[in-house]
Structure formats: structure tokens, C-alpha cells
Amino acid sequence: MVQNLAPNSIVWDADLKGFCARRQSGTTVSYLVKTRVAGRIRWIAIGRHGQPWTPETARKRALKILADPLAAETAAPSPLPAVMTVADAAQQFFATHGRKLKPRTIEGYQRHHRIYIMPALGREPITALTRAQISKHHAAWSAHPRAANHALAYLSKLLNWAEAQGYRPEGSNPVPRIERYHENRRERFLTSEELGRLGTALVQADTECLVSPSALAAIRLLIFTGARLNEILTLKWSYVDLERRMIFLPDSKTGQKPIILNDAALEVLAARPRLVGNPYVITGHRDGASLVNLQKPWRAIRAKAGLDDVRLHDLRHTFASIAVASGGSLPILGRQLGHSQPQTTQRYAHLADDPVRQLTETTGQTLAQALKPLGSP
Structure with a gap:
């Protein structure tokens, strides 16, 4: 209908008062709004018919103009291309x-x-x-x-x-x-033996000055808190409450987030120097800046520990796996990790069976031993 307008004619929208399409002497059809601004009648142009302006898109723009015509009239027009790519x-x-x-x-x-x-x-x-x-x-x-x-x-x-x-x-x-590709989530948890190798590598890296003290502290905090990498690298002393054994992050991937500190994490924080003019816990090489890249130090440490396939994020998975295997509930773990959705924490649900499995195995062995005939070894 709009493209078939006769020259020098206007068609008004039946539902939105003041919104119209107008064709003058040429072939171009334009969308406009007729309204009052400061008591005077004003015509406010929306744009020419065609991409991106269709009757539907122009009507939405007209609604915004009619809601605040003064702002629409005084604002500089948005430079829209003839075809919005x-x-x-x-x-x-x-x-x-x-x-x-x-x-x-x-x-x-x-x-x-x-x-x-x-x-x-x-x-x-x-x-x-x-x-x-x-x-x-x-x-x-x-x-x-x-x-x-x-x-x-x-x-x-x-x-x-x-x-x-x-x-x-x-x-x-x-x-x-559109159907998405199936993704095989990579969840790598360190075993007790691997954690022992990692601990040895951290001590050796400290003794040999292989990486900076800031990098070592960052890695230990990742292990002991289960926090995300960026949360540790951007951690400021103002977020840390040692007396209450808490970290209060004003913003994270999922918004504000408290992190409860255990003794091991507190020990790492207590050993960190507070530099004048630098608000960060994990200080960088530049004055007043935090450490930016932990990947290079981590590659050196994991190579020394023989853990070449382990990522920094796997330390977070390891914290979660140890917590659940130790009897921690999934809702409480989700709070510590800062998960906004319960299904995110649910990936660790199968690990909650480990203590039960261990108890069942011990009980079975005791019963099997008791059922052996008298005099048998």
C-alpha cells in the first residue's frame, strides 16, 4: 500500500495518531510524525521507505517520538545507511x-x-x-x-x-x-597424586625463582578458593576482610559475589605485601597495576609438575570436586563458586557418590571377612 501511494498524497496510520507515510511529487515515500512540541505543530521525519524503514519499523520509531517529541526534534538524526547491513x-x-x-x-x-x-x-x-x-x-x-x-x-x-x-x-x-553443535565439556580434576606433584612444583618454582611471587600467590589462591582467574587477578585489598575471613567482590561474571576464605587462602593473603599506590593483591610489573597474564608462569609450573594438559580453570574444577567428594552439598558449593544457575553446579553431582561408595566398599569388606568360615585365612 505504501509503495503504491499516489503523488502528493498522505496515508495516516489508523491506530497510531500522528504517524503517516507521505509521497510528494517524486517517487520517494517518507515516514513522518505530526505532533505538538511546546504548543506548536511540528513534522518530525523518520526516514524514507525501504531498508531499514518499513511500516513496522517506522511505527516503532514513531511511538518513541510521540513519547518524547521534544527530545526527538532536538536530537541529531541518527545517520542510517540506505541498506542496514x-x-x-x-x-x-x-x-x-x-x-x-x-x-x-x-x-x-x-x-x-x-x-x-x-x-x-x-x-x-x-x-x-x-x-x-x-x-x-x-x-x-x-x-x-x-x-x-x-x-x-x-x-x-x-x-x-x-x-x-x-x-x-x-x-x-x-x-x-538452528540446532547447535554438541559440545563435550572438558572437566579435568586433579587427583591426590597430581596435586602432590603440583605442590612440589610450586615449592621448587619459588626456590628457583622460576616465576614471580605474585604468580605463585595467584595460583595458590585459585587452588584454595575455587575462584575464577579474573576474580583473583583483579582482586583488590579493599575487597578482602581478613577479620571476617571473606572476600566481597563488587562484581563478577554473575554479579556481586562473596568468597569464604579457608586457613590456606588466609595464609597466602597474609604473606602478600601491600604496596603503596597499588590497590591489587596480585601486583603486576607496572606501578599501580595488577598481574595481567598468568598463562606463561602457569605453563612453566605445570611442565615442571608433568601436568601439561591441565588448564588454570581446571584448578576451579578440582576445588569443586574435592568439596563434593568431602561431603559438601551442591547448593553450598554453588554459592562459594558464584554459580547463578543450579544446573551449573549439577555437573559435580556424580562426585557426591564417592564418600558413599567408599563407605559401601568398607562395609562390604567387613561383612565378607565376617562371613568367612571359621579357621579360614
Whole structure:
């Protein structure tokens, strides 16, 4: 209907008062809002018919204008391209929505956009992106299933944002209907023997000055607290309450988070120097800065311990496995680890059987011994 408007004509929206489409003497159809600003009639332009402005997207924009026409009239118009591509939408997404996200989330989104989305779909119109297109490229990323799934999650977030901005019709995001790759979660727990080798390697690394004291302290805190790597590297003394044996993180991956400190963790903290002008517990090489990269020291220590396949994050898994095997409940463990979803902690549920299995085995051996005939060895 809009594209068939006669020259010098206007069609008004039947439901949204003040919103219209107008064609003047040429072939262009424009969307406008007629409203009062400071007591005077004003015409506020939305844009020309075509991508990204359709009747639906223009109507959403009109609703925002009518909610605050003064702000809409005085604000500088957003420079929208004639055809809004995925690359264009991503640029606006990071500029406007990015401030609501955590820095590490933005970093991940930008990496997935640069490596996967931009080369494959960057030039495609955001309004025309289809399930078939996305599925085709997702299939092409099969060599990296985990990264492919993460890229798909980012794209879904981008398309949901595009819908909220009126660049796509509501409910048109095709990503949720695309099947993800199955991911085999890698959960590596250190055994008692491996922990002994790691402990020996830490002592030797300290004696031989193989890595810095800050790196050693960071690794020990990861082991004794089950905290995430970034939580330890960015830990400030102002977050630490030694008297209450607690760490209070104002922000983490899942928001505010308390960490209860055991004696071993307290001993590590007590040995750390407090440097004037540096707020961090794990200090870096630069004045006032924290340690940034723990991977290189960790590679040296794990090589000395013969644990080349162990990642720093596996220390967190090991803390959890020891806690559950020692009789700790999953809800309490989830609180210590800072899990926002119970199903995240549920991955350790099978370890809760270990004490029961040990008790059952001991009981069975006692009963078997008692049932032996008299006089038998």
C-alpha cells in the first residue's frame, strides 16, 4: 500500500495518531510524525521507505517520538545507511548497547563478530537475514563447534537488539531454531597424586625463582578458593576482610559475589605485601597495576609438575570436586563458586557418590571377612 501511494498524497496510520507515510511529487515515500512540541505543530521525519524503514519499523520509531517529541526534534538524526547491513547493525549495537555489557562479554562478542560473522554475513542486509543463510555458515564452522555455537549466540543477541530497534519485525530472529553443535565439556580434576606433584612444583618454582611471587600467590589462591582467574587477578585489598575471613567482590561474571576464605587462602593473603599506590593483591610489573597474564608462569609450573594438559580453570574444577567428594552439598558449593544457575553446579553431582561408595566398599569388606568360615585365612 505504501509503495503504491499516489503523488502528493498522505496515508495516516489508523491506530497510531500522528504517524503517516507521505509521497510528494517524486517517487520517494517518507515516514513522518505530526505532533505538538511546546504548543506548536511540528513534522518530525523518520526516514524514507525501504531498508531499514518499513511500516513496522517506522511505527516503532514513531511511538518513541510521540513519547518524547521534544527530545526527538532536538536530537541529531541518527545517520542510517540506505541498506542496514549486519556490519552496520553491529557497529550501532556495540556503540549503544555495549555500555550495558561487561567488558569481557563485549570482547567475546567482538571476537566472534570479527572471526565468524563479519566474513560470512557482514554485507548481508540485517532485514533479510534468513535461517537458511545462517545455518549454511554455521555448518561451515563445524571444525570449531564450541566457537561456532558462541558466534551463533552472539548473532542471536544482535538480531534481538535489531528487533528492539525496529530494524527487523518482532519475533523474526531465526537463530533459536538452528540446532547447535554438541559440545563435550572438558572437566579435568586433579587427583591426590597430581596435586602432590603440583605442590612440589610450586615449592621448587619459588626456590628457583622460576616465576614471580605474585604468580605463585595467584595460583595458590585459585587452588584454595575455587575462584575464577579474573576474580583473583583483579582482586583488590579493599575487597578482602581478613577479620571476617571473606572476600566481597563488587562484581563478577554473575554479579556481586562473596568468597569464604579457608586457613590456606588466609595464609597466602597474609604473606602478600601491600604496596603503596597499588590497590591489587596480585601486583603486576607496572606501578599501580595488577598481574595481567598468568598463562606463561602457569605453563612453566605445570611442565615442571608433568601436568601439561591441565588448564588454570581446571584448578576451579578440582576445588569443586574435592568439596563434593568431602561431603559438601551442591547448593553450598554453588554459592562459594558464584554459580547463578543450579544446573551449573549439577555437573559435580556424580562426585557426591564417592564418600558413599567408599563407605559401601568398607562395609562390604567387613561383612565378607565376617562371613568367612571359621579357621579360614
